[in-house]
Amino acid sequence: MxxxxxxxxxxxxxxxxxxxxxxxxxxxxxxxxxxxxxxxxxxxxxxxxxxxxxxxxxxxxxxxxxxxxxxxxxxxxxxxxxxxxxxxxxxxxxxxxxxxxxxxxxxxxxxxxxxxxxxxxxxxxxxxxxxxxxxxxxxxxxxxxxxxxxxxxxxxxxxxxxxxxxxxxxxxxxxxxxxxxxxxxxxxYVPPAPAPLPSWLTETPTLPRILVSRSTVAGPGNGNLMKALVAVAGSIEAEFVLVRPEPGLPPELPDNVRTIGWVSLDAVLPTCTGLVHHGGAGTVQAALAAGVPQLVVPGPGDRRHNAELVAEIGAGLCAPRSGPTAEHLQRLITDDELRRVSVRIQDELAAxxxxxxxxxxxxxxxx
Incomplete structure (x- = not known):
């Protein structure tokens, strides 16, 4: 055929x-x-x-x-x-x-x-x-x-x-x-492609790990998700991993913020406590399949709809377009109900x- x-x-x-x-x-x-x-x-x-x-x-x-x-x-x-x-x-x-x-x-x-x-x-x-x-x-x-x-x-x-x-x-x-x-x-849902990772990303960290991703489509309206997050990350007891860092980030990042280039989100998410992202449909699905709570910063196109839907079903939070606050990040880490819903949907997908x-x-x- x-x-x-x-x-x-x-x-x-x-x-x-x-x-x-x-x-x-x-x-x-x-x-x-x-x-x-x-x-x-x-x-x-x-x-x-x-x-x-x-x-x-x-x-x-x-x-x-x-x-x-x-x-x-x-x-x-x-x-x-x-x-x-x-x-x-x-x-x-x-x-x-x-x-x-x-x-x-x-x-x-x-x-x-x-x-x-x-x-x-x-x-x-x-x-x-x-x-x-x-x-x-x-x-x-x-x-x-x-x-x-x-x-x-x-x-x-x-x-x-x-x-x-x-x-x-x-x-x-x-x-x-x-x-x-x-x-x-x-x-x-299965990962679109396997990908090797650096050894430090394959290990479960001592602090909660928050993966942070942005859109693959350049253009207006995408905001400064990572810049806003970096501004408050130092006050949160967690490890933040920025995937494909945005241009214009401060030259000196907080000690708990690390960066990596293009990486398979599906491969990293099993070691993560939460995912902060732009609201793309594929990223939403990757987090649901991994049972990981999400903090979504809505952007153009379908991303506002996606962010609001994630919050509506209880699998994550919808942040303002200006970016996540320390309160958003703290809740992403500590809210057991977000994780419970995310894991339930993960089980539904796996079946x-x-x-x-x-x-x-x-x-x-x-x-």
């Missing part, structure tokens, strides 16, 4: 697709990713085949163009209140740009099944044109059907298609206790079918 996997050209969009792709490849199915830019680089690092469908793709340029055409929507998106309007404007433009290339790859590769994340609607459209089933692989805390419908508008108009084709199946990666009841095949089991179900859809 040949499976084409389609993702928007951002690493945070393609990483959640890698576990299923690895399971399919491990079952001797032929896999090809269709994406570009950072997402294509992430796939190459996993030694999986990828077709770069937009070698000159420039996310920032597309985002600027969308902001100029839709200033009110762009303002709401930066505030995290754009909802699906921001998705429609930004990822609609991205899919319209990539649709022809995805269709060309589909015709050339001749897949039996197409798997696409919700914001890569060029995938199911190409699958329908080629006469093969498409699977929507959920990756987001927003409902994937709503996201896909919002992103499809521009490309549907451009191709004169009435509606987005219905998926043959939907893969759900989060339990009802997090996102409510959603139809589809439940699948267990779901594995990517290998879902790969077998995918094979049943092949013509």
């Amino acid at each position: 040949r499976v084409l996997v389609v993702s928007a050209p951002l690493s945070g969009h393609v990483l959640p697709l890698l576990p299923l792709a690895r399971a399919l490849a491990g079952a001797d199915h032929e896999i090809l990713f269709a994406t570009a830019a950072d997402a294509a680089s992430a796939v190459r690092k996993m030694d999986l085949p990828v077709e770069d469908i937009a070698p000159d793709f420039d996310f920032a340029a597309i985002a600027r163009g969308v902001a100029l055409r839709h200033p009110l929507t762009a303002r709401a998106e930066l505030a995290g209140s754009g909802g699906t309007k921001g998705v429609a404007a930004l990822f609609g433009a991205i899919n319209a740009k990539l649709a022809d290339a995805v269709r060309a790859v589909t015709e050339q590769f001749d897949p039996d099944v197409v798997v696409a994340e919700p914001l890569a609607v060029a995938g199911p459209i190409a699958a329908a044109g080629h006469g093969v089933p498409a699977i929507r692989h959920e990756t987001n805390l927003f409902d994937g059907a709503e996201l896909a419908a919002a992103a499809a508008g521009p490309v549907l108009r451009r191709l004169a298609i009435d509606r987005l084709p219905d998926p043959a199946a939907v893969i759900q990666v989060l339990p009802p206790s997090v996102v409510g009841p959603r139809p589809g095949w439940p699948m267990r 779901r079918p594995s990517p290998d089991e879902i790969a077998a179900r995918v094979a049943t859809l092949a013509n």
Whole structure:
């Protein structure tokens, strides 16, 4: 069986697709990713085949163009209140740009099944044109059907298609206790990629360890999460580990603050008491899978929704956009209820079918 996997050209969009792709490849199915830019680089690092469908793709340029055409929507998106309007404007433009290339790859590769994340609607459209089933692989805390419908508008108009084709199946990666009841095949979260760690990060520290991560997408509205945290970290009895430190941090950091470059959060989280982050969907899921309470500083796009949802379900705290305070950090470390809820969700995720089991179900859809 040949499976084409389609993702928007951002690493945070393609990483959640890698576990299923690895399971399919491990079952001797032929896999090809269709994406570009950072997402294509992430796939190459996993030694999986990828077709770069937009070698000159420039996310920032597309985002600027969308902001100029839709200033009110762009303002709401930066505030995290754009909802699906921001998705429609930004990822609609991205899919319209990539649709022809995805269709060309589909015709050339001749897949039996197409798997696409919700914001890569060029995938199911190409699958329908080629006469093969498409699977929507959920990756987001927003409902994937709503996201896909919002992103499809521009490309549907451009191709004169009435509606987005219905998926043959939907893969759900989060339990009802997090996102409510959603139809589809439940699948267990597993780390997108194994990664070696320095020895000091593999050991459980004497003090509580708080991992601190930021967005992989550069741009306005991301704030100064790490700068705000460093300002109060010295007053907290904990070890703070900054992943990919922000530019502009003080040259002298508090004694209890350490830094590291790019590292797999999944590999480090088992030694951590808490995670402070920007609200990206993949980071939220990594913390839930590890049973680690979260302190989320909301940012643009879906990150405000994600931060508020984490707080609503009781698996973490939502900080103000100005950054975490000492009180937030102290509660992250000491609140047993946050950990209890996080561990309960971790158990729910661990009980779901594995990517290998879902790969077998995918094979049943092949013509």
